[in-house]
Amino acid sequence: MPEAAANTEQLDEHLLEVVRALHGAVKQGVSHAGDPKIVDPAIADCKEILDVIMAGNVKEWLN
Amino acid sequence: MFTDKIELKDVDKMDPEFRDLLGRVLTIQADCEIGGPHLYVEKMLPAAPTKLDQLIIARTAAEEIDHFRKVARVAGDMGVDVSFVLSQPNEKRFVDTFRGLITTWEDNSVFGFLIDRVGRYQLEEFYDCSYLPLQRILPDIVTEELGHIDYGYNKTRELLSKGDEQKERVQRAIDYWYVRALDMFGRSGSKRAERYRYWGLKRRTNEQAREDYINEVNPILLSLGLKIPDPLKGRRYV
Numbered sequence: 001m002p003e004a005a006a007n008t009e010q011l012d013e014h015l016l017e018v019v020r021a022l023h024g025a026v027k028q029g030v031s032h033a034g035d036p037k038i039v040d041p042a043i044a045d046c047k048e049i050l051d052v053i054m055a056g057n058v059k060e061w062l063n
Numbered sequence: 064m065f066t067d068k069i070e071l072k073d074v075d076k077m078d079p080e081f082r083d084l085l086g087r088v089l090t091i092q093a094d095c096e097i098g099g100p101h102l103y104v105e106k107m108l109p110a111a112p113t114k115l116d117q118l119i120i121a122r123t124a125a126e127e128i129d130h131f132r133k134v135a136r137v138a139g140d141m142g143v144d145v146s147f148v149l150s151q152p153n154e155k156r157f158v159d160t161f162r163g164l165i166t167t168w169e170d171n172s173v174f175g176f177l178i179d180r181v182g183r184y185q186l187e188e189f190y191d192c193s194y195l196p197l198q199r200i201l202p203d204i205v206t207e208e209l210g211h212i213d214y215g216y217n218k219t220r221e222l223l224s225k226g227d228e229q230k231e232r233v234q235r236a237i238d239y240w241y242v243r244a245l246d247m248f249g250r251s252g253s254k255r256a257e258r259y260r261y262w263g264l265k266r267r268t269n270e271q272a273r274e275d276y277i278n279e280v281n282p283i284l285l286s287l288g289l290k291i292p293d294p295l296k297g298r299r300y301v
Contacts, residue, residue, distance in 0.1 A: 002074050008139030011146055015132040022125035029118045039114050046121035050104050053128060056150030 010062050022049050065263045069194050074141045081262045082141075084255075085194055088264060089138040091157045093145040095182065096131040098161030100124040101153050103174065106166045119214060123175075126207040133200040140196065159299065160243045169229075172222060173236040175215020177280065181247045183208045184272055193263030216283070223287055234289055241292040244280075248273035250300045 029042030052061075065081070074082060104124050111117040131149075138145045148156075156162050160178060165171050186205050189197050222233050249256060251270040259265040267275070281291050295301065 001072050002140070002142045005139040005142050005144035005146075007146065008136065008144075011139070012132055012136045015128060015135075019125050019129045019132065022121060022128070026118050026122045026125065030115065033115050033118075039118075043108075043114060043117050043121070046118070047108055050100070050108065050121065050124055053149075054101060054104055058146050058149050 007058075007062055011058070014061050018049060018053060022046060025049070064261060065193060067193060067263075071140055071196055078262075080258065081193075081264075084259055084262055084264055085141070085197075086138065086143040088259065089134055089143060089197070090145045090148070092185070093131050093134040093138065094148040094151075094157045095161065095185070096127050096134060097148055098153070098156045098158065099127045099174075099179075099182075101156075102161060102163065103165040103171050106164060107168070107171045110168070111171075112168060116218075120171075123211055123214070126211070130204045130207070133204065137194075137196045137200060158247055160240075160247055167232075167236070168218075169222060169232045169236040170239070172215050172218035173233065173240050175211050176219045177215070177237070177240045177244045178247070179208055179211040179215060180280065181244045181276065183212060184248075184276055188259075188265040188267065188272065190266065192265070220287060223289075230288070237284065237289055238292045241280075242294070242297045244276065245273055245294055246298055246300045248276065248300075 025042045025045040029039045029046070032038035032042075069077060069081075074085075100123075103120065108117055108120050108124075111120055135145050153162050153164065160181075165174060183205060186201055186208065189201055192198050219233060222229050249269040251268075251273075253269050256265065256269045260268070277294065284291050
């Protein structure tokens with residue numbers, strides 16, 4: 001059996017949480033697409049989550 | 064030709080060339096998965112024409128991040144760390160197409176329509192491949208890629224219905240992305256592609272896959288009233 005790369009499990013778990021959070025925010029926004037009070041914060045949540053992923057500070061996420 | 068099916072537990076027993084090629088193809092695949100969101104999230108998430116489109120961009124990015132996660136897991140389990148691609152600048156992406164930034168809605172739409180379709184082709188190369196952990200993650204990923212392609216196609220069609228000026232802008236985007244799409248298949252007669260095929264990691268030669276893509280895309284372009292760009296103009300890998 002090969003030895004797994006360091007942090008494989010941790011990264012997988014972290015990204016899975018990120019993906020679930022994004023899908024949650026998207027679902028919230030889509031199901032209230034006509035209500036700015038709900039859809040605007042949902043889009044803002046998506047942007048905030050995606051900004052962190054796009055910044056790519058993996059060490060920071062895993063700490 | 065190698066025809067066995069390999070599980071994670073058998074990887075250490077495999078020829079170093081198999082392990083190298085598998086590690087390489089997983090790294091490139093991971094880079095392409097995360098390379099998409101890096102192209103369009105920054106400018107298109109805030110600038111999409113409707114709130115629903117903004118949410119669909121976020122959902123598409125979520126799905127691509129999940130694809131990255133799945134590929135990174137397959138690679139990580141066999142000892143190949145691909146996490147560095149999460150933080151590398153776009154200019155360092157393995158595939159030229161992902162170097163840059165999408166700044167217009169036409170480009171964003173055509174990117175889904177043409178480039179995500181190449182993504183589907185690349186994933187289809189792994190169907191029935193010799194590495195079973197890779198084969199197992201494919202169905203869900205391909206299903207989601209089909210959704211991205213449809214969204215890109217529908218948005219392109221929507222733009223084309225908005226008059227001649229808009230049609231010209233779409234045609235310019237097609238001209239730009241079409242040659243990049245063809246380049247993504249790599250050089251014809253590539254020796255490395257032959258080794259991928261030898262080890263059962265890919266099914267078609269680069270030129271076969273490219274030809275299949277052209278045969279699928281060209282009729283769609285014509286049906287939309289668009290011109291087929293010169294397939295050689297601006298190409299880097301022929």
